[in-house]
Amino acid sequence: MNNKIFQLTYRSRASEGIGKEQIMEIVEEAAAFNSRFDITGCLVFDQGYFIQILEGEKETINELYKKITKDRRHFQFEILSKGEATDRLFKSWDMGYIFMEDFVVGEKEEVVKKARKELDTISIKNDFTPKVFWYNVYTLLTDSKFYKSN
Numbered sequence: 001m002n003n004k005i006f007q008l009t010y011r012s013r014a015s016e017g018i019g020k021e022q023i024m025e026i027v028e029e030a031a032a033f034n035s036r037f038d039i040t041g042c043l044v045f046d047q048g049y050f051i052q053i054l055e056g057e058k059e060t061i062n063e064l065y066k067k068i069t070k071d072r073r074h075f076q077f078e079i080l081s082k083g084e085a086t087d088r089l090f091k092s093w094d095m096g097y098i099f100m101e102d103f104v105v106g107e108k109e110e111v112v113k114k115a116r117k118e119l120d121t122i123s124i125k126n127d128f129t130p131k132v133f134w135y136n137v138y139t140l141l142t143d144s145k146f147y148k149s150n
């Protein structure tokens, strides 16, 4: 498989009234659509912000991102990273998810929290910081009993 895949990471602010129940709806909706269009990714919710990575064919991802930005459940979009990659990171997830609020105290969780903070402090957006963040999220998702893949 030499097909390059496209990855896009953005951050947005959740609209008022968005809680766990609404996010579970979003994840289910997303997973259903994504599985049909060979899209994978992960959604992180932390203190009123979404951080999401979308992986798939370039056109498909750009179109999906356009659709997502029209969704009134969030606003203030900021692309943190986009570009081609040789492989998907969230291969087994139509849309993995993590609620940072649910984190139990643990070493892996702390690493993700730290990587999350890094995303705020970078002034020049480089690709490295989001990569480290997603790598840590991925590690947590694959290792933890608390998160399931779809």
Ligand SMILES: Cc1cc2nc3c(=O)[nH]c(=O)nc-3n(C[C@H](O)[C@H](O)[C@H](O)COP(=O)(O)O)c2cc1C
Pocket: 026, 029, 030, 031, 033, 034, 041, 043, 050, 052, 054, 064, 067, 068, 069, 071, 073, 074, 095
């Ligand atoms: C934070 C967030 C992430 C979303 N991620 C996806 C996604 O990965 N895939 C998807 O199909 N829809 C996603 N959605 C939902 C879309 O914005 C949209 O509501 C949904 O695709 C249905 O759109 P339609 O009724 O126009 O088909 C997301 C919405 C939010 C608020």
